[in-house]
Amino acid sequence: MNSISKVEIFQIFLLYMTLLIVGDQYIRMQQEQLAEEKAQAEQLAATMATFAEKVKVIQALELEKAQIEQADITGMKSLIQRKRQAKAKAKRKAKLAKMRQAVYPPVPVKFQGELTLEKRILIRSEITAAAKKYLGRPYVYAAKGPNAFDCSGYTSYVMRLFGIEISPGSRYQAKQGKHVDLKDAKVGDLLFFSRYGKGGMVTHVGLILSNTAEGITVIHANGPRHGIMIENVSKSSYWKKKILFARNVIDPIGAENQAAPLAEK
16 A cells, blocks of 8 residues: 655645635635525614614505594584575575565455344353364365365364354464463354464464463364364464464454353363
8 A cells, every 4th residue: 555645635724725715715704695695684673673764654544634634524524414404495585584574464354144242152151062072083184074175174164063154264263353461262252373383374273262370272184194183282382382362253353252261072
């Protein structure tokens, strides 16, 4: 076996050292590359996180903007609705004012024959029974009986049964006969109402059946849902605030009103 010379040993040593140096450099390069890639990955992750946060902020801003726009739209709709309501209210008010200005001249009550005191007392004693014969008859606008009535058509029809001719319209009836204080109203007097409340124009009329401590009871054509019915209007949540005044169309103007109040029969 040949022996290795010193030169060969030295060459092998140099090769070994070279390999160590190159290997070490390669390792350092790999480490640096890995560190750089890691740093890049971390930077990318940070960038993505920042981007995600920005996306969230943008989405929140977009949502807030949409909510503001929706609120603006809702507010605009509400404003338009309020303007429409105010316009409609003003229109109704103008119409009501115009109707109030309308002239309804007094129409005198016509009596068939002479109404003596005895006859007037008799009318008041019999008018309740006569009026009740039509209980339940339907309400039909402008109907004057006997199969259907509106409010003033009913009161004029009942009065005609006793020879008393009054207007078929409630606003004209409201100027016929004599004004009566509510506390003094009695059987056979007419009671007037306004759907607009106290001080409003006349829109309804009923025939008084009794006026006691319990209140005023009338018989009237109370709209399509009820027809002819009896009702204590002093206790009615609807009619109580709409009562205006009463009129006496049985006793001629100038006649001494001596008939005592009569209870309902």
